[in-house]
Amino acid sequence: MGKWIACPHAGEYAFDAAAVRRHWARLHAGDAEPLPADAAVVDAWALFHSGEFQKAVEAGLAAGGDGITVANKATCIYANYLEKKEKIRLDLFLEAAMRAESQAAERPECANAWYWQAYALGRYSQGISVAKALAQGLGTRVKDALERTMQLQPRHADARVALAAFHAEVIDKVGMLIGGMTYGAKKETGLRLYDEALALNPASAITLVEYANGLVMLEGEMRMKEATRLYEQAAAMQPLDAVQRLDVELAKSELEN
Template identity: 45%
Template sequence: MYRYGGTALSSNWARLHRGDLEPYPTTDSLAELLGTNPELMPHAPDLAAIVALIEDAWRAYHAGDFADAVDYGLAAGPVGMVVAARAAAVYASHLEEDEVRRLAILRDTVESCAALVQLAPNWINAWYVYGLALGRYSQNISVVKALAQGLGGKVRDSLHRVIQLNPGHADAHVGLGVYHAEVIDKVGGMVAALTYGARKEAVVDHFEAARGLHPQSPVVLAEYARSTQLAFGHAHSGRAHEIFGEAAACQPADALERLDVEWALGELE
C-alpha cells in the first residue's frame, strides 16, 4: 500500500522523514556522513551500490516489509544499520508475537547499535536508533528491571545526545517524553524525579516540541496519548482520549504510521 517506487521515494521523503531528519540517500549525503565519521570509510567502498541498497531498505521499511528492510540495510554494511535497526525495532515491537524471539531481536539490535555509535559517534541517527532500541528492549524486559540494570540512563543519554546535535529531531523528543512517562509510571513521581530526573512537565514539554516539529504525525500523537496516561493517570484520561482521537484522524504516510493510527482507533473503542 505504501510503495514508493522510482522517484516517489525522493518526492515524499520530506514528509516521511520529518520526524528523524534523515537525509535522502545519495552519494553526496553518504560522502558527508563518511567525512564526519571517518571510521565508516573502510566499510563503504562503493558509494553508488550502497546508496541503491539503502534506498531499497527505506522503500521496504515504509511499505511495511520490515524483514526486507533489515536485509537490505545489513547488506549495505554499517551505513545501512540505521534503517535496519529501525525496521527490526518496529517489527519486534509491533508485530512479533513470540516473546522470546521479540527479546532476541531487540537485544541483537541494541548490541548492533552500541557498536555503531562507537564507530560513528557523530552520526545523529545512529544515536537515535540506539536510544530507540534500548527503549524498546527496556519496555519488553520491564521498565523496572531496565532501570535496575542502568538501561534507562543509557536511553536518556542517547536521546539527549541527539537533541544536543539537532534540537529539531522530533522523534528524539518523542523518545524522551516516553522515557519520563514510563519511569514516573513505574516508580512514582517523587522517586522518578529524585533518582532518575524524570518529571511530568518534561513529558508535556518533549511531546509538545515533537508535535510542533512534526504536526499531524500519528506516531507522535499516539505516543503522546499513551505517555499522558502513564504520567498523569486517570486525572488526565480525557486529555489522553482527545490526543488518541487526533492520532486516529491522521492520514498515515507509511506502514508504521498506519500501525499507530490503528492503535489509536483501538483505544477509542
C-alpha cells in the first residue's frame, strides 16, 4: 500500500475511543453498524472518523473480525473522495469488494459485509461506465447485495440510498423500459427508497446529495429546483467527523457547479 493522500480535514476532527462510543449512534445512523466489543476495532473506527483513512485500514485489518468493515469503509471513502488517479481508485474499489465478499462468505449474517461489497462494486461500475458494468453482470450483483443488506438490517439507510441510486443510474443510462424489463429498475422504487433513507437518517448530508442527483436522473430538469434545495440543505449541515465534512464539501461543490 503506497502512501495515500491525506484528508484535508484530518486535523479538525480528533476522535479517540471514548468519543467514538459517545457519538456512535449519530456517526453510524447510516450504516447501522453495531458498536464493536473489541477495543482494537473501536480504535480503528477512531482513526476513520478522524480522517486518518490509511491508518484506519491498517488498524482494521490488524484487528480482524469486525475490523474488516472499518478497512472496507475507509478504503471506499478514501477512493471515492480523495484518490486522484483513476486506476488506483478502481483498484481500491475492487480490493474492498473482494475483501467484503470474503467477509460475507465467512459471516453471511454481517449486513455491512454485503453493503461494502455492493458499494465498492457500484463505484467501480460508475468508473468503468454503468453500461459496461451492466453488461458484465455487476448491476445484478450490486442489487442483490444491497437487498441482502436490507434483509439483514432493515434500518440500513445507506443501503437504501445505494439501491435507489442503482435504479436511477440504470434508468438514466438505458432508459425506463429496458431498465425495468432487464434489470428491474423502477422510478417509483428509486424515489421511495430515497424517501425511506431520509426518514431513517435525516441528518445525512450525503443522503441529501444522492437524493438530489437521483431526482434529476429519474425526473429530469423539472426537479432541478428541488434538487438545488436538497444540495443547499446538505451544504448547511454541521459535520460531526471528517467523513461528514467531506459530504458537506461535496454538497457545496454541487451548488457551485
